Amino acid sequence: MGYRNYFAIMFFLLFLSVTTNTPCKAQLSTKFYDDTCPNALRTIRNSIRASISRERRMAASLLRLHFHDCFVQGCDASVLLDDAPKIISEKNALPNKGSARGFEVIEAAKAKVEKLCPGVVSCADILTVAARDASEMVGGPSWSVKLGRRDSTTASLVEAETSLPSFLAPLESLISSFKVQGLDARDLVALSGAHTIGQAQCVLFRDRIYNNGSHIDAGFARKRRHHCPKNEGNGNLAPLDLVTPNSFDNNYFKNLIQKKGLLESDQVLYSGGSTDKIVWEYSRNPKKFKSDFAAAMIKMSEIKPLTGHKGVIRRAKNRKNIYKAFFTTGANYISESSRVLA
Ligand code: HEM
Numbered sequence: 001m002g003y004r005n006y007f008a009i010m011f012f013l014l015f016l017s018v019t020t021n022t023p024c025k026a027q028l029s030t031k032f033y034d035d036t037c038p039n040a041l042r043t044i045r046n047s048i049r050a051s052i053s054r055e056r057r058m059a060a061s062l063l064r065l066h067f068h069d070c071f072v073q074g075c076d077a078s079v080l081l082d083d084a085p086k087i088i089s090e091k092n093a094l095p096n097k098g099s100a101r102g103f104e105v106i107e108a109a110k111a112k113v114e115k116l117c118p119g120v121v122s123c124a125d126i127l128t129v130a131a132r133d134a135s136e137m138v139g140g141p142s143w144s145v146k147l148g149r150r151d152s153t154t155a156s157l158v159e160a161e162t163s164l165p166s167f168l169a170p171l172e173s174l175i176s177s178f179k180v181q182g183l184d185a186r187d188l189v190a191l192s193g194a195h196t197i198g199q200a201q202c203v204l205f206r207d208r209i210y211n212n213g214s215h216i217d218a219g220f221a222r223k224r225r226h227h228c229p230k231n232e233g234n235g236n237l238a239p240l241d242l243v244t245p246n247s248f249d250n251n252y253f254k255n256l257i258q259k260k261g262l263l264e265s266d267q268v269l270y271s272g273g274s275t276d277k278i279v280w281e282y283s284r285n286p287k288k289f290k291s292d293f294a295a296a297m298i299k300m301s302e303i304k305p306l307t308g309h310k311g312v313i314r315r316a317k318n319r320k321n322i323y324k325a326f327f328t329t330g331a332n333y334i335s336e337s338s339r340v341l342a
Helices: 003-019 022-026 040-054 058-070 103-116 123-137 157-163 171-179 185-196 202-211 218-226 251-257 264-270 276-284 286-301 319-325 330-341
Strands: 199-201 237-239
Touching: 040 058, 040 103, 040 123, 058 103, 058 123, 058 185, 058 286, 103 123, 123 286, 171 185, 171 264, 185 251, 185 264, 185 276, 185 286, 199 202, 202 218, 202 237, 202 264, 251 264, 251 276, 264 276, 276 286
Parallel strands: none
Antiparallel strands: 199 237
16 A cells, blocks of 8 residues: 555544544533633623522522423423423423422523524523522532533423422432432432522421421421411412521521421431431531532533434523424424524
8 A cells, every 4th residue: 555545544534533523522511612602601600690689589499490400301401491382391390380480580691692602502501500600609619510411392291290309208209319310319418408598388388387297396387387377378488498598508407407397308308317417417517518519419410411413502492482483393493403503
């Protein structure tokens, strides 16, 4: 073989290795938007910060929205889709209806980013970054977020009702619903620590405060009954952490040890079972709680992401705008969105 042929073959092999090496692109990466939208993260952060400054509870709502996204089909922004032909929105699933919040805040951040770099940054990444920024803004930990998730074109109401754990779930069932997502008992306890901020509706803890079982402090139950009457006020709110409801700290775990968990699913983490020791550890060591929380959030945010050629970059997060922009059939939407990306 002459030199010419040799170099031609080598060049061809090099070309192949570069062009078929797209799996590298399909990995999540902290630098994902460095070239395509270098100001994306700053823009999201400013937008999220402005929303939380207007309403501090929004930090809690955004953390929860990310959780409700990732546990259903993975972190693919399916939680944001409205009803449409071929889409039954997760917003109407029991854990979300009248409860999940923050959609308009994600929408506003997406609108800002779209202005900057149209069709580049996914809604799934915006949800992930928003959760991180929300934690940081209320005194919680911060962490480095890997990016490159893409958005789904489908949602699953059924999966939202089966995969998101119930507030009445016993410990073993909580552990197993986290296990199927690749999260262990320590992740469960750390992530439940998100209940150090935010609110819950009376209808969700009424049974617990009126039944006066063995795992509730009597004074705490009495206090909670004032704003959660037996037969009315379903939507009345109470803080998940009665001591410091607006700051991200480890009081949630101290409350559990005093039998002052608001939800049944909070208190089961400390009621003589296998997670008692983790709750105890976090109640004594706020630093360890925060670092485990950050690690578990990263793990959660990497549940089944759509990367590479899977999924789309949605131009809008809800049905109305997608419908206007792209929808005639699901297939048209996908090809049209892929074209936008090209
Ligand atoms: C372990 C299983 C979990 C159960 C059963 C559960 C259940 C609930 C329920 C019933 C509420 C109150 C909703 C309402 O009143 O409308 C709530 C609120 C909240 N949850 Fe969870 N949750 C769990 C895990 C998590 C995780 C993993 C996170 C985030 C990492 C999280 C973050 C929040 C936050 C921040 C709020 C307050 C939201 C707000 O004020 O808008 N939860 N959760």
